[in-house]
Each structure stands twice: as structure tokens, then as C-alpha cells.
Amino acid sequence: MSSFDESEAPAAGSLSARAMAARPTAPYLDDLNPAQREAVEALDGPVLMLAGAGTGKTKALTTRIVHLLNTGKARPHEILAVTFTNKAAREMKSRVGRTLGEAVEGMPWMGTFHSICVKILRRHQELVGLRSNFTILDTDDQIRLLKQLVRAAGIDDKRWPARALAGVIDQWKNRAWTPDNVPVSEASAYDGKGVALYRQYQTRLCELNAVDFGDLLLHVVTIFQTHPDVLEQYRHRFRYILVDEYQDTNVAQYLWLRLLAGGHSNICCVGDDDQSIYGWRGAEVGNILRFEKDFPGAKVVRLEQNYRSTPHILGAAGGVIAANKGRLGKELWTETEAGEKVRLIGHWDGEEEARWIGDEIEAMQRGTRGLRPFSLDDMAILVRASHQMRAFEDRFLTIGLPYRVIGGPRFYERMEIRDAMAYFRLVISPSDDLAFERVVNTPKRGLGEKAVQTIQRIARENGVPLLDGAAMAVEQGAIKGKGAQALGKLVMDLSRWGRMAGAGEPSPRDIAEIILDESGYTEMWLKPKEDPDDPDESRQPKDHEAEGRLENLKELVKALEQFENLAGFLEHVSLIMENESEEQAEKVSIMTLHAAKGLEFPVVFLPGWEEGLFPSQRTLDAPPENGVEEERRLAYVGITRAEEVCTISFAGNRRVFGQWQSQRPSRFIDELPEAHVEVLTPPGLYGGGYGAAASMHEESGLEARAAEANVYNSPGWRRLREARMSSRPGGQTRGAAVIDAQAVSKHVVGERVFHQKFGYGAIIAIEGDKLEIAFEKAGVKKVVARFVTGTDDVPF
DNA sequence: CAACTAGATCTTTTT
DNA sequence: GATCTAGTTG
Numbered sequence: 012m013s014s015f016d017e018s019e020a021p022a023a024g025s026l027s028a029r030a031m032a033a034r035p036t037a038p039y040l041d042d043l044n045p046a047q048r049e050a051v052e053a054l055d056g057p058v059l060m061l062a063g064a065g066t067g068k069t070k071a072l073t074t075r076i077v078h079l080l081n082t083g084k085a086r087p088h089e090i091l092a093v094t095f096t097n098k099a100a101r102e103m104k105s106r107v108g109r110t111l112g113e114a115v116e117g118m119p120w121m122g123t124f125h126s127i128c129v130k131i132l133r134r135h136q137e138l139v140g141l142r143s144n145f146t147i148l149d150t151d152d153q154i155r156l157l158k159q160l161v162r163a164a165g166i167d168d169k170r171w172p173a174r175a176l177a178g179v180i181d182q183w184k185n186r187a188w189t190p191d192n193v194p195v196s197e198a199s200a201y202d203g204k205g206v207a208l209y210r211q212y213q214t215r216l217c218e219l220n221a222v223d224f225g226d227l228l229l230h231v232v233t234i235f236q237t238h239p240d241v242l243e244q245y246r247h248r249f250r251y252i253l254v255d256e257y258q259d260t261n262v263a264q265y266l267w268l269r270l271l272a273g274g275h276s277n278i279c280c281v282g283d284d285d286q287s288i289y290g291w292r293g294a295e296v297g298n299i300l301r302f303e304k305d306f307p308g309a310k311v312v313r314l315e316q317n318y319r320s321t322p323h324i325l326g327a328a329g330g331v332i333a334a335n336k337g338r339l340g341k342e343l344w345t346e347t348e349a350g351e352k353v354r355l356i357g358h359w360d361g362e363e364e365a366r367w368i369g370d371e372i373e374a375m376q377r378g379t380r381g382l383r384p385f386s387l388d389d390m391a392i393l394v395r396a397s398h399q400m401r402a403f404e405d406r407f408l409t410i411g412l413p414y415r416v417i418g419g420p421r422f423y424e425r426m427e428i429r430d431a432m433a434y435f436r437l438v439i440s441p442s443d444d445l446a447f448e449r450v451v452n453t454p455k456r457g458l459g460e461k462a463v464q465t466i467q468r469i470a471r472e473n474g475v476p477l478l479d480g481a482a483m484a485v486e487q488g489a490i491k492g493k494g495a496q497a498l499g500k501l502v503m504d505l506s507r508w509g510r511m512a513g514a515g516e517p518s519p520r521d522i523a524e525i526i527l528d529e530s531g532y533t534e535m536w537l538k539p540k541e542d543p544d545d546p547d548e549s550r551q552p553k554d555h556e557a558e559g560r561l562e563n564l565k566e567l568v569k570a571l572e573q574f575e576n577l578a579g580f581l582e583h584v585s586l587i588m589e590n591e592s593e594e595q596a597e598k599v600s601i602m603t604l605h606a607a608k609g610l611e612f613p614v615v616f617l618p619g620w621e622e623g624l625f626p627s628q629r630t631l632d633a634p635p636e637n638g639v640e641e642e643r644r645l646a647y648v649g650i651t652r653a654e655e656v657c658t659i660s661f662a663g664n665r666r667v668f669g670q671w672q673s674q675r676p677s678r679f680i681d682e683l684p685e686a687h688v689e690v691l692t693p694p695g696l697y698g699g700g701y702g703a704a705a706s707m708h709e710e711s712g713l714e715a716r717a718a719e720a721n722v723y724n725s726p727g728w729r730r731l732r733e734a735r736m737s738s739r740p741g742g743q744t745r746g747a748a749v750i751d752a753q754a755v756s757k758h759v760v761g762e763r764v765f766h767q768k769f770g771y772g773a774i775i776a777i778e779g780d781k782l783e784i785a786f787e788k789a790g791v792k793k794v795v796a797r798f799v800t801g802t803d804d805v806p807f
Numbered sequence: 808c809a810a811c812t813a814g815a816t817c818t819t820t821t822t
Numbered sequence: 823g824a825t826c827t828a829g830t831t832g
Contacts, residue, residue: 095822125822224822292821396819459808586822605820627819645820668817669823
């Protein structure tokens with residue numbers, strides 16, 4: 012509680028003195044437009060800032076903070092500013108500092124919901140039955156723990172996966188339901204055993220002195236609800252509250268905010284109902300729609316002047332989002348010139364789409380599209396689902412186009428990092444059973460399932476953590492042979508490393524290195540020694556993959572340099588699951604639409620606009636129409652990321668689960684207003700004059716399908732078809748290099764062929780439309796005939 | 808006990 | 823196609 016003291020004296024006198032001393036006009040206010048200024052200057056009472064995409068939301072928010080400080084209304088530690096991502100928090104901090112002209116070190120309560128909750132929870136942990144230094148479990152640990160409970164309950168975890176239970180529990184926690192509060196309507200969840208398992212899970216977490224992500228909020232809300240005195244402290248402390256991305260708050264976050272703002276109602280929420288895209292993880296658009304009811308007398312300010320995109324891009328986005336019901340309603344406008352229309356293009360399949368986008372990116376880089384040249388950093392590909400990324404990565408690797416994947420498999424989620432972290436955890440807290448289970452046989456120590464079961468039994472019988480159980484098992488001789496020896500060593504090592512960490516000597520970085528080395532973990536990724544007697548033999552990584560893992564471990568150890576101790580590092584990592592390494596080279600960005608929220612790029616590509624992919628099959632299968640609205644908001648988010656050029660595309664065929672499927676263009680394409688769209692005809696994509704074939708086939712396929720679904724009579728679709736026809740006078744096509752059975756018959760066994768990805772090879776067998784080919788470099792593969800060309804320049 | 812093989816299951820989106 | 827699991831073999 013010591014750090015609490017600084018604010019215990021309200022110092023009203025000095026505040027008003029500062030308020031009077033403040034300059035009547037502040038230069039930073041002059042940079043704002045009227046709406047922004049209104050939102051900034053309404054400092055007291057509830058304010059809802061409805062900020063459309065690109066309307067200067069962050070600017071308004073940061074200026075508001077500056078204004079609060081500058082007018083003396085609040086001191087830095089009296090402002091609670093909440094965001095969803097660490098990135099947003101960092102951005103806000105740096106912008107406040109910039110506007111203020113000095114660094115803001117003194118804003119301890121600016122951060123994510125989760126990091127702020129941890130801070131609060133660490134001070135009152137005992138109120139919810141936790142001890143100090145509780146650990147924060149990530150999703151992986153959470154699932155593993157649940158799996159144990161599910162199995163212990165005699166449930167077939169095949170039919171009822173632990174993952175599903177985790178989802179159910181998460182949703183409950185998002186709604187701030189403790190096991191006692193789960194409504195009866197949920198009784199059937201997880202085969203009727205959901206609530207009971209939820210209760211067991213919470214008990215188990217408590218025993219482990221651990222919390223999961225959802226608990227961070229839930230526990231704090233519980234504390235606020237059951238301990239008015241504690242709540243009062245924080246209400247008093249946080250004189251002004253600011254919330255970013257309010258449309259993404261879930262019920263627990265909403266309650267948390269309402270409890271805190273309950274006294275003074277000095278709360279300013281910024282959000283955009285049209286950008287609510289996290290309903291699946293419990294976000295309630297209702298929170299923002301209801302704001303005026305929740306906070307009577309609220310001032311609502313709309314930011315509608317857009318500073319990011321051209322009118323055509325805004326028009327297209329506006330046309331799509333207009334199809335949604337239940338909006339608060341905003342109309343974005345801009346003063347910039349019309350610019351390019353949103354470009355729409357169809358492709359034969361996903362690979363062709365990737366190829367075309369790759370070519371287009373290179374063209375735009377050179378400035379050969381009649382536009383200014385763009386840097387690769389200015390361009391982004393935004394996909395609906397991460398598996399769409401592969402096609403682009405494959406293609407970009409083959410043509411040598413530098414790219415970066417944002418929000419991909421994250422550093423701290425990698426296996427080797429998690430293994431290493433488990434060692435560290437076990438060193439810091441020897442009762443961390445989950446960490447013990449993770450590393451006990453990694454690297455292989457000859458301790459399999461049976462040995463672990465023995466340890467678990469002994470630990471349970473004696474009521475001690477697994478690590479102590481292991482020590483006892485060795486003493487008692489319950490585990491024999493090689494395994495016993497290795498286990499004994501592990502137990503000894505861990506306590507030795509623990510003493511080092513306790514002594515703070517050597518440095519955390521060195522301790523980490525020692526742990527990884529002496530545990531044999533690093534060794535695991537190295538080639539076996541050729542000569543065991545030669546200690547100086549230089550060791551190479553096993554393979555390319557192992558090399559990457561070793562690199563990552565090095566990076567992990569390096570990251571430790573900035574921390575006082577291992578414990579501090581572990582806390583940092585559990586909250587910041589992102590890779591912070593910064594790259595300098597120019598690269599195209601590839602990311603999901605979700606990851607793109609809040610970002611902007613001069614050039615944006617939006618591939619895969621197909622029914623079943625976007626909107627996703629899941630939302631289409633789900634009962635009501637409501638899921639589609641969220642998908643539509645996602646489309647809106649995507650389009651509004653673009654500043655100058657936005658290209659939407661779809662493919663007629665795509666591989667789903669390894670199976671080829673024909674795709675229909677997304678309903679969102681039909682919703683694009685004609686006036687803002689330009690249809691591009693597919694240029695020759697295969698080079699050498701045999702390209703038009705793909706589009707011809709796509710079209711005939713389309714017409715066949717059009718008979719069964721009149722989707723294709725919609726304006727958007729007709730437009731596309733007409734554009735196609737007109738681009739090919741007389742409907743003539745040139746040399747068709749094609750597809751399906753006809754093309755296969757063109758190939759013969761023994762023929763030398765070329766494949767985009769695998770290179771050159773010879774056909775060794777033909778089955779239907781598939782060719783078995785022995786590639787010179789890639790080995791024997793089965794590929795679809797259409798992806799292969801003969802090695803003659805004019806194959807047919 | 809580990810290493811290998813066959814078969815199932817899967818894909819949203821993430822603090 | 824890729825990954826995870828159960829089941830088999832060494």
C-alpha cells in the first residue's frame with residue numbers, strides 16, 4: 012500500500028492555484044476541429060466521444076489528458092486511462108508527452124485493462140484468496156489444467172474438448188459471473204457439467220495460487236463489489252477516467268468502469284459502434300449504445316471529419332456499413348480530393364490472387380500504376396483469417412518480396428520460449444505444478460506418463476506440490492533406474508537455481524543461461540555429439556528449425572537484461588504477449604483485419620471476399636443474422652484502413668481443408684456503392700499469352716452457378732460481368748492453357764514440367780486431374796495439373 | 808520408454 | 823495441408 016500514499020492528500024488548494032495559473036488559452040487546443048475541441052473541453056461529467064475511423068480520436072483523447080493536466084484538474088497519477096492493447100497505451104503515452112513537451116513518467120494508471128487490474132489485484136490479493144506472487148496463466152496452461160479436471164471427472168475429452176470448456180468459462184468470466192452467479196439458463200453448458208467444472212477450476216487455480224486472464228478483471232470487480240472501502244479508495248484516487256475503444260468492452264469491464272466512475276462520473280469513453288469487432292470474445296456493443304442511459308446527462312460528441320481516406324474510400328465503406336441496423340449513426344466526410352475508386356477484382360483461385368497482388372505491389376512500388384510510387388511500408392494485406400496468409404507468404408518468398416506478418420505466432424507463445432519460461436517459473440515458485448509437468452521430461456529424461464503419474468500420486472498423498480512429490484519419489488525409490496537419477500538431478504538443480512535467484516547473484520540473465528544450459532534444454536536442439544569424449548567439439552543446431560529456436564532462446568535471454576530479477580520478467584511477459592523487436596527494412600505488412608484496427612496504410616489489399624470466408628462460415632452457420640453484422644463491421648474496418656488506394660478481391664476457387672471448393676463472392680461486394688468502385692479486369696496472369704483462360708473458366712463456372720442462386724443478378728455482380736465481357740471484344744479468348752481433364756490429357760508420363768513452387772520435375776504418374784511429379788529439388792509431390800506448365804514456352 | 812504411423816479434426820478473430 | 827492423438831513397434 013505504500014505507493015498509495017502519494018495521492019492520499021487531495022491538495023485541493025494547490026489544485027485550484029494551479030488552475031488559476033493555467034493559461035486561459037492553450038496552444039494545443041488550436042490544433043483541434045470544433046467537434047474535437049468540444050470533446051476535449053468538456054472535462055467534467057460523462058462524455059461519449061463517437062469517433063469514426065480516422066477522425067483524430069487519439070489526438071482528441073491525448074489532448075484531453077493534456078488539458079486535464081494543464082488546467083490543474085488532475086495530477087498525472089489521478090488519471091485512469093484505459094486501453095485494450097499495450098501498443099495503444101504506449102502510443103497514448105508518447106503522444107501526451109509530445110504535446111506536453113515533456114516526458115510523462117508520472118502516469119502510472121495509463122495502461123490496458125489487464126495490466127491495471129494486475130496492479131490493483133497485487134495489492135488486495137488476499138481478499139480473493141490469493142497469496143503474493145500469484146502467477147498469471149496463459150491460454151495454454153489454462154487448457155492443460157482444464158483437461159486434467161475434465162479427465163478426472165471421467166468425461167470423454169474427445170466429445171467434450173477442454174477447449175470448449177475454456178471458451179464457456181471465458182464467456183462467463185467476461186460477463187462477470189462467478190461460479191455462484193452463473194444463471195440457470197446456462198445449466199446445460201458443457202454437457203450440463205459446466206458450472207461444476209467451473210467451480211472446480213476456480214478452486215484449483217486458488218490452490219495453485221494462479222489466475223487466468225479473465226480472473227484479472229473478475230477478481231477486481233468482486234473485490235470492488237464486496238469491499239466498499241477498497242472501492243472508495245480507488246474512486247477517490249481516479250478523479251478522471253478515460254476509456255479507449257469503448258465499443259470493445261465486455262460486461263466485466265463495463266461493471267469495473269461503472270463501479271469506479273460511480274462517485275464523480277468524470278468518465279470519457281471513446282469509441283465507434285461501427286468498429287465493434289470483438290463480440291466473439293465477449294464485447295458488448297450494447298455498452299456504447301446504452302451510454303447515455305448509464306450515465307445520465309452525458310454529453311455526446313461526434314467526430315465525423317475524416318483525415319485519413321479519400322472520398323471514394325469513405326463512400327465505399329459507408330455504403331457497406333449502411334446495411335447494418337442498430338447503429339448510432341455517423342457520416343464520415345472529408346475535404347480531400349476524390350482520388351482513386353475502390354478497385355475490385357476477381358481471380359481464378361487463391362494462388363492467382365496472391366500472385367496478382369504480389370505483382371501489383373511491385374508495380375505500385377515502381378509507380379507504374381499511374382500513381383505515385385509507394386514504399387513497401389505503405390502497403391498492407393488484410394485478411395479475414397490467418398490461414399489466408401500462407402498463400403501470400405509462399406508467393407512473396409518465391410518472388411523475393413519482403414514482408415512482415417503482424418500478430419502472427421507470437422514470440423512468447425513459441426514452444427521453446429514457453430519451455431524456458433516454465434523452467435524459470437519453477438525456479439521462482441517451486442509449487443508451480445503446471446510448469447513442473449511441462450518440463451519434467453523436456454528434454455527427455457526417461458520420465459514418461461507412468462513416472463509422472465507416480466509423482467502425482469505421491470504428491471497428492473502427502474499434500475505437497477509435484478516438485479516435492481518428485482523428491483520424495485526419488486527418496487522412496489518409487490521411481491527406478493535412469494529416470495530416478497535424472498529426476499534427482501533436476502530436483503537438486505532447481506533448488507540450486509532457486510538459491511541463485513534468491514540471492515540475486517549472478518544476474519538474472521546469467522541465471523537464465525545457466526538454467527537453460529545445465530537443464531540440458533539448449534542441448535536438446537543441438538546435433539548429437541559425434542565424439543562424446545571431445546568436450547570442445549563445436550555444436551551445430553540439428554536443423555533449420557532448431558536454429559530458429561536457439562535464436563529465439565538467445566533473444567529471450569537478452570530480453571532479461573532489462574530486468575532486476577526473474578520474477579519481474581515473468582510478470583512482464585505474462586501481460587505483454589507481443590514481440591517487440593523492431594525491423595528497419597522496408598516490408599509489406601500482412602495481418603488479420605482484427606490486428607489492423609487502429610492502423611492505416613496508403614495502400615490496402617483486401618483479399619478473400621467470399622461467402623464462407625468473409626463472412627466466415629461460422630457466422631453463416633450460427634442461427635441469427637447478428638453475426639453477419641459484426642462481419643460487416645470488419646469489412647468497414649478493412650476499407651477504412653486505406654488512405655489512398657483500396658483493392659478488394661475474391662477468388663472463384665479456394666482450397667478449404669485441403670479440398671478444392673468453388674467460392675461465391677461475398678455479399679459485401681454487392682453492397683459496395685457502384686459510384687465508388689472500379690472493376691479491374693484480370694490481366695494475363697500466366698504470362699506468355701495464355702492467361703485469359705482463367706477468367707474464362709471462372710466466368711462459365713459463375714454462370715452455371717448463377718442459375719441456382721440469383722445472387723449473381725445483383726448489381727455488383729452484373730457490373731463485374733459486364734466489365735469482363737467488354738474487356739474481351741467478341742468474347743474471344745486467346746490460347747487456353749487449362750485446367751481440368753482436358754489439360755491433363757495434354758500431359759504425358761515422363762514429361763518435364765515446371766511448377767511455381769517446386770520448380771522443375773518429371774511426371775511419373777497421372778491420376779485424374781492430379782499429377783505425381785518427381786521434382787528435382789522438392790522430391791515427389793502430387794500436384795493439381797493446372798499448376799504445372801510444360802517446359803516449352805508454348806506448351807499447347 | 809521413445810519413435811514412428813495412421814487417423815481424425817480442424818480454421819476465425821485475442822487481452 | 824497441418825497438427826494433434828491414439829495405437830503400434832523397436
